Amino acid sequence: MPRSPITQTNHIEVTLKRNSEYGQLHMPEEGVSALMPNAGEALDCYLSIAQAIAGPTDYELVLENFANRLRALIAHDHLDIVLLHPAGMQICYEARMHTSWSHTQSPARPTEESPIRDVLRGDTPYILTDDAWTDPRFHFEGSDSKPLFDANLHSRIVVPLRVQGALIGSLAISSHKTDFYNEELVVLAQGAADLISAYLFALERGKEAKESAVAELEATGREQALRLGALRLTEGMERERQRLGMDLHDQTLADLARIRRRMSRIDGGSVAAQKEINALQDELDHCLDEVRGIVEAMKPGVLQMFGFSEAVEAHLQRCQKHMRREIKMRVQDQTDGQMDTLQDTVRTAMFRIVQEAVNNALKHTACDCIDVRISQDGPNMFVRVDDNGTGISEADLQSKSGISNIKTRADLISATVRFERLADPKGTRVEISVPQTAGQAAGEPLAL
Ligand SMILES: Nc1ncnc2c1ncn2[C@@H]1O[C@H](COP(=O)(O)OP(=O)(O)OP(=O)(O)O)[C@@H](O)[C@H]1O
Ligand SMILES: [Mg+2]
Structure with missing residues (x-):
C-alpha cells in the first residue's frame, strides 16, 4: 500500500x-x-x-x-x-x-x-x-x-x-x-x-x-584526416597530370608534328587524292592544336616557374588567342605575390578554380571583359574573377560539372567560394577565399 x-x-x-x-x-x-x-x-x-x-x-x-x-x-x-x-x-x-x-x-x-x-x-x-x-x-x-x-x-x-x-x-x-x-x-x-x-x-x-566533447574532437579529427588524405590524393593527381602533360608534349605532340611534316611532302598525284590529303592535313592541324591546348593546361609550366598571378595572366592570354571576339582581360595582384606563400597544393587548387571560372565566363557568356583581382585581408587570401556577361543563375550552381569541381577543390583546401550574379554592370563574380595557412596540419607543412 x-x-x-x-x-x-x-x-x-x-x-x-x-x-x-x-x-x-x-x-x-x-x-x-x-x-x-x-x-x-x-x-x-x-x-x-x-x-x-x-x-x-x-x-x-x-x-x-x-x-x-x-x-x-x-x-x-x-x-x-x-x-x-x-x-x-x-x-x-x-x-x-x-x-x-x-x-x-x-x-x-x-x-x-x-x-x-x-x-x-x-x-x-x-x-x-x-x-x-x-x-x-x-x-x-x-x-x-x-x-x-x-x-x-x-x-x-x-x-x-x-x-x-x-x-x-x-x-x-x-x-x-x-x-x-x-x-x-x-x-x-x-x-x-x-x-x-x-x-x-x-x-x-x-x-x-x-x-x-570526445565525439566532437574525433569528428573534427576525422574531418581533418579526410581533408589531408584528399589533399594528398589531389596532389598525387596533379603530379600525374603534369607528368602526362610532359609525356604528351615530348612524345605524342612531337610524333604528330613529324607526321604532319611528312604529309606535307606527299604528292597526291590525282586532284582527288590531293584533296583528300589536304583534308587529312587540316584534321591533323586541328588535332595538333587540341593536344597543344591540353599540354598547356597540364604541364607544370608557368605556375611553378613564375607564380600564381603570372600563371593566371598566361591562362588569360592563351584563352584570348583562341577567341574570335575581342576580350579585355586583366590580372591585378594587390598582395605583392602573397599567393605564392601558400602551400603548393593549395596554390595549385586555387589556380585550377580560377582557370574554370575564366573558362566558364568565356564559354557561357557573351562577355567582353574579365577581371581577376588578388587581395588579402588579415590571414585570408582572396581571388575574385569578374565578368560582364549574362550572369549566373541559382540553378546553374547545382551543376555537377565544372562548378561542382570548383566547390570540391575549395572544400579540400578549406577555402570558401561564393558565386554572385552582378546587377550593375551585369555579370558574374566568383570569389574564393582561403586561409594563408591552409593545408598545414598542426602548424606543419604537408608531407608531399
Ligand atoms: N560566368 C558565368 N556566367 C554565366 N553563366 C555561367 C557562368 N559560369 C557558369 N555558368 C552557367 O553554369 C552552368 C554550369 O557550369 P559548369 O562549369 O558547372 O558546367 P559547364 O561549364 O557547362 O561544363 P564543364 O565545366 O564540364 O565544361 C553553365 O552551363 C552555365 O550555364
Ligand atoms: Mg565549366
Whole structure:
C-alpha cells in the first residue's frame, strides 16, 4: 500500500527526532528487525556518505563507498541504483552482490521489465516490502525478478532518486531477512537517496559532456584526416597530370608534328587524292592544336616557374588567342605575390578554380571583359574573377560539372567560394577565399 510521499528534508528531521531514543548503532542480530539510529547518528552517517561519494567519478566506486557508509544507517545485504535513460530504458549498478541486473551484464534494459517499475514510472512514492519473493508488486508478466531469488533478497526498500523534482532513477536496499525494514527506515533511505541523486546527476551530466566533447574532437579529427588524405590524393593527381602533360608534349605532340611534316611532302598525284590529303592535313592541324591546348593546361609550366598571378595572366592570354571576339582581360595582384606563400597544393587548387571560372565566363557568356583581382585581408587570401556577361543563375550552381569541381577543390583546401550574379554592370563574380595557412596540419607543412 503506497504511503504519503517522503521527499521533504523537514519530514526526515521530524522522524529522526522521534527516533532519537534508539541509542547507539550496531548490526542487528539474526531474526531481529533493522535497528533505528538516533538523529545524531543519522546526521553523522549522511555527512560521511557525502564525504565518501564526493571524489570518485566511477559509478561502481561511488556506489561501493555509498553502500559502506549507508550500512551504519540501514543494514543491508544488497544495494542497487537504477538510472533512467531516454526511450524507456534504464541501467542498474549494484553493490555488495552482483546479479544479472548489473550494467556489466546488460548495459540497458526496458524500464517496463523492471520489478520496481512502479517507482521508476513515478506511480508510487516508494516500495516497502517484508518479502519481495511473495510480494505481487515485484512479479508480473515479463518482470525481471529472477535476481531476487538468485541473490536471496527478501526485505526491500525502494525509493526514487529525484533531481529538482524530476525522477532520474531509484535506490533499492535489500536484506536476506524477511520483515526487516519499516517505515522509519524508508525515511532515512529517502534522505540518503536525495544525497546521492544530486551527485549522480552531476556525474552523469559530466560524463555526457565529456563524451560529446570526445565525439566532437574525433569528428573534427576525422574531418581533418579526410581533408589531408584528399589533399594528398589531389596532389598525387596533379603530379600525374603534369607528368602526362610532359609525356604528351615530348612524345605524342612531337610524333604528330613529324607526321604532319611528312604529309606535307606527299604528292597526291590525282586532284582527288590531293584533296583528300589536304583534308587529312587540316584534321591533323586541328588535332595538333587540341593536344597543344591540353599540354598547356597540364604541364607544370608557368605556375611553378613564375607564380600564381603570372600563371593566371598566361591562362588569360592563351584563352584570348583562341577567341574570335575581342576580350579585355586583366590580372591585378594587390598582395605583392602573397599567393605564392601558400602551400603548393593549395596554390595549385586555387589556380585550377580560377582557370574554370575564366573558362566558364568565356564559354557561357557573351562577355567582353574579365577581371581577376588578388587581395588579402588579415590571414585570408582572396581571388575574385569578374565578368560582364549574362550572369549566373541559382540553378546553374547545382551543376555537377565544372562548378561542382570548383566547390570540391575549395572544400579540400578549406577555402570558401561564393558565386554572385552582378546587377550593375551585369555579370558574374566568383570569389574564393582561403586561409594563408591552409593545408598545414598542426602548424606543419604537408608531407608531399
Ligand atoms: N560566368 C558565368 N556566367 C554565366 N553563366 C555561367 C557562368 N559560369 C557558369 N555558368 C552557367 O553554369 C552552368 C554550369 O557550369 P559548369 O562549369 O558547372 O558546367 P559547364 O561549364 O557547362 O561544363 P564543364 O565545366 O564540364 O565544361 C553553365 O552551363 C552555365 O550555364
Ligand atoms: Mg565549366
